[in-house]
Amino acid sequence: MSALEVRTYGAEAKPRVGFFTDTSLCIGCKACEVACKEWNRVPESPIGFTGNSYDNSIDLGANRWRHVAFVEQRKELDADGVAANGLVEAASLESLASDTGLQTYQDGDGLRWLMASDVCKHCTHAACLEVCPTGALFRTEFDTVVVQQDVCNGCGYCIPACPFGVLDQREGDGRAWKCTLCYDRLKDDKEPACAQACPTDSIQFGELEELRARADRRLEQLASAGAEGAQLYLADGSDGVGGAGAFFLLLDDPEVYGLPPDPVDTTRDVGESWAAVGAAAAGLAAALLGSVLVGRRR
Amino acid sequence: MNEPRSYHGQPVVKEPIWKPEIPWYLFLGGLGGASAGLAWLSQLRGNDVLAKRAWTGALIGTGLSPALLISDLGRPGRFLYMLRMFKVTSPMSVGSWVLFAFGGASSAAGLDALLPSVERRGGRVLSPPGARTPAWRPAHVRPHRHPPDRRGRRTRSLLPARSLSRSRPLPRGRRLLRLAARPARPAAALAGLPLATYTGALLAQTAVPVWHEARRELPALFAAGAAASAGAFATVLTPVEHAAAARRLALLGSVAELALVPVMEHRLGELGEPYHTAEAGAYGRLARGLTISGALLLAARAGRSRAAAVAGGAMVLAGAACERWSVFKAGFQSARDPKYTVGPQRRRVAGGLTRGGSRRVVAVEAD
Numbered sequence: 001m002s003a004l005e006v007r008t009y010g011a012e013a014k015p016r017v018g019f020f021t022d023t024s025l026c027i028g029c030k031a032c033e034v035a036c037k038e039w040n041r042v043p044e045s046p047i048g049f050t051g052n053s054y055d056n057s058i059d060l061g062a063n064r065w066r067h068v069a070f071v072e073q074r075k076e077l078d079a080d081g082v083a084a085n086g087l088v089e090a091a092s093l094e095s096l097a098s099d100t101g102l103q104t105y106q107d108g109d110g111l112r113w114l115m116a117s118d119v120c121k122h123c124t125h126a127a128c129l130e131v132c133p134t135g136a137l138f139r140t141e142f143d144t145v146v147v148q149q150d151v152c153n154g155c156g157y158c159i160p161a162c163p164f165g166v167l168d169q170r171e172g173d174g175r176a177w178k179c180t181l182c183y184d185r186l187k188d189d190k191e192p193a194c195a196q197a198c199p200t201d202s203i204q205f206g207e208l209e210e211l212r213a214r215a216d217r218r219l220e221q222l223a224s225a226g227a228e229g230a231q232l233y234l235a236d237g238s239d240g241v242g243g244a245g246a247f248f249l250l251l252d253d254p255e256v257y258g259l260p261p262d263p264v265d266t267t268r269d270v271g272e273s274w275a276a277v278g279a280a281a282a283g284l285a286a287a288l289l290g291s292v293l294v295g296r297r298r
Numbered sequence: 299m300n301e302p303r304s305y306h307g308q309p310v311v312k313e314p315i316w317k318p319e320i321p322w323y324l325f326l327g328g329l330g331g332a333s334a335g336l337a338w339l340s341q342l343r344g345n346d347v348l349a350k351r352a353w354t355g356a357l358i359g360t361g362l363s364p365a366l367l368i369s370d371l372g373r374p375g376r377f378l379y380m381l382r383m384f385k386v387t388s389p390m391s392v393g394s395w396v397l398f399a400f401g402g403a404s405s406a407a408g409l410d411a412l413l414p415s416v417e418r419r420g421g422r423v424l425s426p427p428g429a430r431t432p433a434w435r436p437a438h439v440r441p442h443r444h445p446p447d448r449r450g451r452r453t454r455s456l457l458p459a460r461s462l463s464r465s466r467p468l469p470r471g472r473r474l475l476r477l478a479a480r481p482a483r484p485a486a487a488l489a490g491l492p493l494a495t496y497t498g499a500l501l502a503q504t505a506v507p508v509w510h511e512a513r514r515e516l517p518a519l520f521a522a523g524a525a526a527s528a529g530a531f532a533t534v535l536t537p538v539e540h541a542a543a544a545r546r547l548a549l550l551g552s553v554a555e556l557a558l559v560p561v562m563e564h565r566l567g568e569l570g571e572p573y574h575t576a577e578a579g580a581y582g583r584l585a586r587g588l589t590i591s592g593a594l595l596l597a598a599r600a601g602r603s604r605a606a607a608v609a610g611g612a613m614v615l616a617g618a619a620c621e622r623w624s625v626f627k628a629g630f631q632s633a634r635d636p637k638y639t640v641g642p643q644r645r646r647v648a649g650g651l652t653r654g655g656s657r658r659v660v661a662v663e664a665d
Contacts, residue, residue, distance in 0.1 A: 160629075
């Protein structure tokens with residue numbers, strides 16, 4: 001469907017672009033969150049103390065288009081309070097660090113950090129776009145998904161439609177907001193603010209084809225170096241959203257980062273829904289006919 | 299079964315931002331939609347007394363639904379943007395058009411049925427020529443009486459029984475309304491069917507677990523609630539001797555509603571849990587209690603006692619409203635807790651039903 005939409009741009013269509021977020025390189029500096037806010041003039045979002053590791057910005061929403069997740073995982077400790085790393089395990093962790101630059105469980109307390117910068121996925125099959133009744137959500141010539149703020153009437157349908165919980169309504173404004181993949185910067189051949197600000201190249205911007213090839217190489221490297229749990233998320237078209245413009249390399253299961261393990265564009269089931277509506281309407285008609293036409297005439 | 303893993307227990311999907319307007323709309327849209335069908339069919343059958351009450355129900359649905367929906371918008375001034383496009387992938391878009399069509403048709407049909415006109419009373423000349431009183435609306439005539447026409451038949455249709463020349467002509471606006479009402483009545487009755495049921499698809503086409511997974515049952519449940527409320531509403535307003543059809547509809551709807559809730563919960567399996575907890579559970583139990591007692595009262599006494607009809611009808615109405623609130627709240631509860639999102643998805647992947655969002659091996663070149 002998206003291919004069709006992009007084809008309607010004709011000669012103006014551009015190659016599909018996106019983000020490859022390699023979380024094995026993320027250091028949790030939150031430069032992406034800040035750069036996004038500054039460039040896009042995203043209003044302040046309330047910051048409190050959540051107690052969830054170093055994450056005090058909580059989730060993606062109307063006023064947060066990049067969000068860095070922090071996960072602390074600890075290995076079992078032995079009687080002396082020291083992480084029980086076997087010799088073989090310790091050696092493999094060492095080689096993982098030297099071969100791939102990936103630090104995992106720390107010596108001593110056996111703690112490892114998982115950090116990941118989350119963002120709108122710019123799905124191939126975007127439920128938010130499909131359910132938007134006004135057409136405010138549209139697909140750009142770069143095959144990204146953007147809300148036109150001069151059209152959005154704040155119906156809020158996109159918000160529960162998104163399988164990732166990306167969109168939200170901005171308080172005091174009433175409209176739905178999300179990452180635009182810096183549509184304005186793309187038009188000027190610049191990379192999005194978050195990718196430019198990322199100091200470790202955990203966020204990589206580029207043409208999707210190239211990013212996917214790069215991600216495959218990185219996965220191969222990590223897997224062969226022994227990084228258990230390394231996985232590419234939404235990196236090809238075989239998932240429930242037809243692949244994403246923004247995809248990830250994760251070091252553990254998606255739900256650990258707050259991502260759904262099997263996200264689905266629910267509008268693919270719209271036929272089933274309409275069939276159920278048709279059947280229910282027919283049933284209602286039968287009930288009406290039966291009630292009025294059957295029995296005594298009163 | 300282990301509790302699914304999550305990110306600090308935070309939700310994966312966002313709760314809807316819909317306000318209390320939406321469950322009330324689910325209720326009133328259903329009431330209005332099914333009432334139009336009841337009204338049109340009763341009218342065809344010659345029961346104008348019941349038809350008139352049912353048109354009142356349709357008018358209430360028509361009048362309040364857009365107000366509720368507009369008030370729920372983040373930018374109410376932009377409500378007309380709902381008609382910028384027509385998208386079958388968006389039940390809200392389809393529903394906006396259905397509501398638009400239903401609004402026009404049911405307004406014409408309903409107003410025509412409720413506003414008295416001289417023809418409605420068999421064309422009697424009610425005021426002498428030259429009198430100032432507008433002949434089409436004398437206050438002393440009970441509008442729902444239908445005296446026999448010249449040949450002694452009861453008037454069955456709303457169309458003029460005699461020529462306009464016998465009475466003072468209706469004002470032009472009223473004549474136009476009467477003309478428009480003729481096609482509007484079946485149109486409203488037909489548009490009422492999708493209006494009462496599309497809301498099931500509206501909720502189902504989201505990532506909210508208990509709504510999306512109930513996509514096959516929700517429209518039927520809402521249709522049942524619509525039938526129950528339209529029947530109950532007309533039962534409350536109509537004298538018992540004219541209300542038999544409304545009572546039958548209320549009972550049919552109630553029975554279907556009571557039967558469909560367990561079916562839906564059974565099909566949801568473990569996801570049925572939110573329906574039994576917190577607010578959704580409380581509304582659900584209230585709905586069941588009210589619907590059962592209201593339906594029993596209607597079945598047992600409402601054919602003879604107007605008081606029983608009013609009480610039973612009110613209970614069935616309240617039950618249908620509570621059922622919508624239960625569904626609405628269950629959606630929020632299931633979105634709020636990540637286990638309802640992650641658990642079923644994880645099981646899909648583990649059961650080999652889908653591959654899921656991740657892959658651990660390098661893709662083959664031929665992708």
